[in-house]
Amino acid sequence: MSKEKPSIPKGTRDFGPNIVVKRNYVFNIIRRTFEKFGYLPLETPAMEQLSVLTGKYGEEGDQLIFKILNSGDFLSKTTASDIEQGARHLTRKISEKALRYDLTVPFARYVVMNRNDISFPFKRYQIQPVWRADRPQKGRYREFYQCDADVVGTNSLLCEAEIVQMINEVLTTLGLTDFTIKINHRGALAGIAEAIGEKGREGEICVAIDKLDKIGQEGVRKELLERGIAEAAVDKLEPLFSLSGSNEEVLQQLDAIIGHTAEGSRGLADLKEVWQYLSGLGSQALSAQNPSSNPRLMLDVTLARGLSYYTGCIFEVKVNNVSMGSISGGGRYDNLTGMFGLPGVSGVGFSFGVDRIYDVLEELQLFPESAQLSTQVLLIQFDKASEAYALPLLQQLRDAGIASELYPEAVKLKKQMSYADQKNIPYVLLIGSEEIASGQLQLRNMQTGQQQSLTIKEVISHLNA
Structure with missing residues (x-):
């Protein structure tokens, strides 16, 4: 009877040590940033x-x-x-x-169940896997991580401004420089539809306008007409195609187009307030990436995500120098907990697409060496005396915060060196009879082949430099 070959379910993945170390590098930067802004960690059951x-x-x-x-x-x-x-x-x-299908519904359930013990506004972040019985395909999995941050229990637009700051800080810390944080407002979208006489059809209008770069103005016009938007209404959209200048100038131009509508006026007022908060915070997101480029934060009137549940500002983030979809997004919602009988709890949240961020960093070769290493030095032994001498040295290295291993058997040198190569360990420490007698250990740089004779204190100083 033949044994069945082991396998994993379609749409799931094993992550080897080299990948997990890099993923943890991304998670740790995101986690530190969230906590720096006062967000608390939360975990809910699978x-x-x-x-x-x-x-x-x-x-x-x-x-x-x-x-x-x-x-x-x-x-x-x-x-x-x-x-x-x-x-x-x-x-x-x-x-x-x-x-769990996502992290949002469990979060809403948690808030309702613990509303008497939570201090509002409640700022939480959550980094956990979710599961979807989707058809697996490239970039779509049945098990994947979500990385969410939300503030509930406040209408303050300071939260939106801080989301922009957090996105900017995480991505710049990861080494990304050419990215755009797009922002829009549900009210601005509704105002556009109302201003042209097509109230409630902002979704269809924005889907067409979003294709402006690909199909041009005439192509957009044709698609809008095919969607049943009146020709007179399409004519009124013409000014949207020529919006230009800084974000502040675009806001002024929009004010002339939709400022007279109730929803449009609300949306523009909120966007202006977000800019004021960012200006007061001295946010780097408001500055240009370089003199010839666009600001990192861009008002995009065609941005239309989550129209069925977002009620205020909406966000989306794109890395410009790679071919990749959005790597982050979110927005303001007015009734997160209403589904569980606690209406009127406003909040704003966003999430990072960690898998896409990982792919971007790989493509741009932005993972630092430190994110690819686990062990910094391997102690090489030759016999029982060598092993006994190495044990206290191993402990000294670990006490000094240096990730260290002692090869567990006195096998041939070639095999131990091969182990260091396969694990990308940058240094080996050779401990033979001569080294034991003199106290001068041989530290070899595995990349350059350079070898130094050092005491254990000098080794620790060198590796911690």
Whole structure:
């Protein structure tokens, strides 16, 4: 009988040590930035009650929730009639739990359950995996990490300004320089639709306008007409195609177009206030990346994401010098907890696409050497005496904060050196009989082949330099 080859479910991945070290480098920078701005870490269970998740993502989203069969004989409480009534009815009988689909709904559930113990405004970040029963394809997985940060319980636009700052700080710390933080407002989109006489159709209008760079003004005009937008309304959109200048100048031009509408006026007022906060904070996001480039923060009137749930400012982040979709996005919402019977809790949040950020850093070769190393020095032994001499040295190195290993067997030198090469360990410390007698250890740089004779104190000083 042949043994079955081991495998993993489609849409999931193993991450080897080299990848995990790099991913942790990204996570740690994000985590430090969140905490610097006063966000607290939160973790929720991998499993939620199925009733908590269903009905929150639309009919299509509900189909992508991974259901967990009840323990034991999950069919014991079912009948032939249950099966005849179809999968949706049967699921409620055989499954009470499910894997979380995102981090937002569990966060809302947590806020409602703990509302009497939480200090509002409540700032939380969450970095955990989520699961979706999607069809696996390139860039789309059934298990992946989300990295969310939200503030709930305040309407202050200082939160939006700080989100811009956090995005800017994380990406610059990661070494990225050519990126754009796009910002818009749900009210501005609604104002555009109202100003041209097509109230409520901002989604369709923005989908077409967003293609301006690809199909040109005439192409956009044609698509709008095909979508049933009146010709007179399309004519009124003409000024949007010629918006130019700084963000402040674009705001002024928009004011002339949509400032007379209630929603448009609200949106522009909020955007202006975000700019004022950023200016007061001296935010680097307001400055240009270089004299000939655009500001990092850009008002983009075509940005339209989450129209069904975002109610205020919306964000999206694009790295300009790689071919990649957005790496971050989010926005303001007015009723996060309403789904669980606690209405009126306003909040604003965003998330980083860690997998995409990883791919960007790989493509641009921005991972530092320190993000690719685990062990800094390998101690090479030759016999039992060498091993005994190396043990206290190993402890001294670790006490000094230097990641160190002692090869566990006195095998041939070639095998130990090969181990160091395979793990990308930058230094080896050779400890033979001569080194034991003199106290002068041989420290070899594995990249250059250069070798120095040093005491253990000198080794520690050199490696910590």
